[in-house]
Amino acid sequence: MKDVHEALNLREANMVATYLEDQGILADVRGGAYQAVVGELSNIRGTLPRVWVLEDGDAERAARLVATFVASLRATPEGEPWVCACGETLEPQFQSCWKCQAPKPV
Secondary structure (H helix, E strand, O other): EEEEEEEEOHHHHHHHHHHHHOOOOHHHHHHHHHHHHHOOOOOOOOOOEEEEEEOOOHHHHHHHHHHHHHHHHOOOOOOOEEEEEOOOEEOOOOOOOOOOOEEOOO
């Protein structure tokens, strides 16, 4: 088992682990339990959740995949907000409307 990512919070760690599993790499989230006590505002070393891959042989590939995935998660969305046919205004990163589930117009 190898450590491949220190997440900013438990939500990010779980998203990374799920992404790795979607890529065929078994992953587990460890740590982060203290965030419930200290809150997500604290980034005290040792309290942040970490993502581990279960097979050592997957670690190098997982690290590359995680770097790309996390960069996309943390990137500022490009483009302008868009308005759905139902009238809801959405940020550019959303591909469908949260209110009516209509797809983003091309």
